[in-house]
Amino acid sequence: MATKAITNPIMFVTQVPTPGGDRFATRLSAFANHLPGMGAAPRGGDLMIRYPDGTLRNLTREAGFGGTGFQGANSIAVRxxxxxxxxxxxxxxxxxxxxxxxxxAVTSKWQLYEVTGLGQGQTATITKVPHQPTAYNNVSPLYTSDDLVLFTSDSPRRGEAHLYPNLDEYESNPTITGIFRLDPASGDLTILNHAPSGAYTPTIDSYGRVIFTRWDHLQRDQQQDAAISQGANYNPFNYASEAANAASVGLVHDTFPESRAQNGSNYTTSPTYGRIWGYTSNLFTPWEMNQDGTAELTLNHIGRQELTFDYIPASFVDDPSLRGVSNQSLFANRKYIRMDAGIMHIRESRTQPGTYFGVYAREFLQGSANELVKFNGAPNLNAEQMVVSDAAASGSGRYRTPLPLTSGDLVASHTSLGVDAFNSAAQPELRLKRLDTNATGLYVPGSNLTPGISTNVSWWGATGMVEYSGALWELDPVEVVSRTRPPVTGAPAVEAPEQAILDAEGVSATALRNWLRQNDLALIVTRNQTSRDRNDKQQPFNLRVPGGVSKTGDGGRVYDIAHYQIVQGNLVRAYQSFNRGRRIVAQPMTVPANANPSNPAGPAGSVKIAADGSTAAFVPANRALSWQTVDPDGEPIVRERVWVTMQPGEIRTCAGCHGENAVNQAGQSSPANQPQALRDLIRHWKQTSGGNSVRRNGSAPLQPAG
Structure with missing residues (x-):
């Protein structure tokens, strides 16, 4: 079945193919694709526009950038x-x-530019976006609903040059740090999510949510563990802190999460709970957040149990009630998303709000080009109702950067070459194509949008002069058409149970938020740590607070949880073999002295779990956080599996630990209790200098710890 004519201009970029395709850390790679080196991003491509009559304009050349032949001082790459x-x-x-x-040396960095004069007969003008971090690579830009700019960057979280580059949690390779927000007029710049292994291709959907792919790779350092056991010693060591003058303290082994499988063994042993299975994680997951960075979570709270089905083994090997296989009768999705892969290049349908297209691809050697998929993800949809399905016919080739059009049709970059194309000397052809549908409604490649764009360029590479003559890749299409601005999304109101406590204690949510902002803190609340999603049974789900509430499911061992330990991602791991950059290590959170009630019986960075199962804590903002519940002796029981970032002033509530998509392990709905831990925290806060000053003056910063 033929598609309708393309009635609006399509903007796209051309790219000189990377030598050898996508071996590792190149322009098309799933991760580490922001690097500016000549092997990663050869110069010689341009910003192009195609009009409905088929006419092509080279916008960058028109504005005085780029050229053919030798790629020197005026050479460009565009994305x-x-x-x-x-x-x-x-x-x-x-x-x-x-x-x-x-x-x-290559000294240029990916920077943000704006182009005007897009209409036929107009003149293209390109200007650099002011106030962006000029010493770092800034990519994947977009406009917010109120005309600020979001982009991803490898800038350190607070611009600390001595921590550059941040290294991912897998290969300790330079990575994107997270999504930043810039006001080009004032220069106000903030990081919205601190993503230790990277966040990719953000977009704003029709509901105002920022949708993006995040590489979820929270695990211990393999360059510290398994790589050493395999004879690849990178000489890892820790710094005492992130400070510029911090001293080396030698190698301090990671403590969160569980140990990786290593030395020929799949597990470690606990004297209390027996064998603990080695843990690794590697998934490119759809995420969402508001445009101010608040409410960051996996899209509609979808979890591994709805996507990967059977990857993560039970944490405690000797507890037969635990399982690493999902109960597929509890959710609708049947498309298996394997670990070491995920859904990339996500874009919402223009004619069916809440339907999204993406590419299901592996982490290596595919140029993030593979199966075209679609899924439902409107904000009112429960994760158990979300379905990922094939969108293109099997054997029809490999797709990249799908573009849903206002007509309801689809455009994408496409290659007919097989899975090994990006791991060979052959250069896969990536051409923009309008997609047709076959008799079953699945997409197949249709006609090319261009007659093909070729070049002849040369440049100095690592081993000498490199030449390329041939077709350019056609990538990153966008439709040039006016669109309805989505609503501006920001911090939600405090939920009713928590607001009732603030009211009863005579505390204004506005004053509390202001105090949190002044102290660079957020507030996180969990109503009942013993309540878990019914299908998340990879970790203990029969949980009890000593002397308090309990929740149990299918029988098996009951685990006591007494403390809630919060860890933060500190950039303190370095490698003598690399001599550059820092990797995240999970360490107990640090907040100003006396911010949270003292918990001497618990481990560092912890708060007590109240008798009703609730917890509440002031936590660092704009930094990757994770957490675990531990038993009365401090031994971990249930660990978070991802990093989450809070914004200054954010007040965030979770109903349970891995909140319930439908019901918890006992068949009950989400807890709606007024959390006692929040009441205790607010009373403590009111008695400290911070709380007293808020009542007197409206806000006051705490003194730093130590």
Whole structure:
């Protein structure tokens, strides 16, 4: 069945193919795709626009950037344009400059630019976006609903040059730090989510949510553990802190999460709970957050149990009630998303709000191009109702960066070459194609959008002069058309049970938020740590607070939980073999002295679990956090499996530990109790200098710890 004609201009970029395809850390890679080196992002591509009559314009050349032949000081590479809501301008990322001599270093960085003059007969003008971090790589830009700019960057969280580059949790390779928000007029810049292994290709959907792919890789350092046992010693060591003058303290082994499987064994042993299975994680997961960075979570709270089905083994090997296999009768999805892969390049349908297209691809060697998929994900949809399904016919080739059009049709980059194409000397052809549908309604490649764009370029590479003559890749299509601005999304109101406590204690939520902002803190509340989603039984789910509430499911051992320990991602791991960059290590959180009630019986960075199962804590903002519940002796029981970032002033409530999608392990709905731990925390806060000052003056910062 033929598609309708494309009636709006399509903006896209061309890219000189990377030598050898996508072996590792190149422009098309699933991760570490932001690097500016000549092997990662050869210069010679451009920003292009195609009009409905088939006419092509080279916008960058028209504005005085780029060229063919030798790629020197004026050379460029271009990526990821996003069109403004008005349809009259676009923001994109561009590299300018490359080595002019054989041994010259690459000094240019991906930076944000804006282009105007997009109509036929107009003149293209390109200007650099002001106030962006100029020393770092800034990619994947987009406009917010109120005309600020979101983008991903490898800038350190607070711009600390001595921590650069941040290294991912897998290969300790340079990574994107997270999604940043910039006001180009004032220069106000903040990190919205601190993603230790990277966040990719954000977009804003029709509901105002920022939707993005995040690499969830929270695990211990394999360069510390398994790599050493396999004879690859990277000489890891820790710094005492993130401070510029911090001293080396030698190797301090990670303590969170569980140990990795290593030395030929799949588990470690606890004297209390027996064998503990080695834990690794590697999934590219759909995430969402508000446009101010609040309420960050996996899209509609979808979890591994609804996506990967059977990857993570039971944490305590000797507890037969635990299982690493999902009960598939409890959720609708049947598309298995394997670990070491995930859903990338997510974009919402223009004609069916809440339906999203993406690419299901592996982490290596596929150029993040593979199966075209679609899934439902409207904000009112329960994760158990979400379904990922094939969108393209089997054997129809491999797809990248799908673009849903206002007509309801689809455009994508496509190659007919097989799975090994990006791991060979052959260069896969990536052409923009309008997709058709077959008799069963699945997409198949249709006609090319261009007659093919070729170039002849040369540049200085690591081993000498490199030449390329041939077709360019056609990537990152966007439709040039005006769109309705989505609503501006921000911090939600305090939920009713928590608001009732604030009211009873005479505390204004506004004053509390202001105090949190002044102290760079957020407040997290869990109503009942013993309540868990019915299908998340990889970790203990028969839980009891000594002397308090309990929740049990299918029988088996009952575990006592007494403390809630919060860990933060500190950039303190380095490697003598690398001599650059820092990797995240999970360490007990640090907050100003006396911010939280003292908990001498618990481990560092912990608060007590109240008798009703609730917890409440002031936590660091704008930094990756995770947590675990521990028994009365401090031994971990249930661990969080991802990093989450809170914004300054954010008040965040979770009903249970891994909150219930439908019901908990006891068949009950989400807890709605007024959490006693929050009441205790607010009373403590009112008695401290911070709380007293708020009542007197409206806000006051705490003194730092130590």
């Amino acid at each position: 990821e344009p996003t069109v403004h809501w008005s349809g009259t301008r676009a923001i994109f990322s561009m590299l300018v400059g490359s080595p002019v001599g054989r041994y010259d």
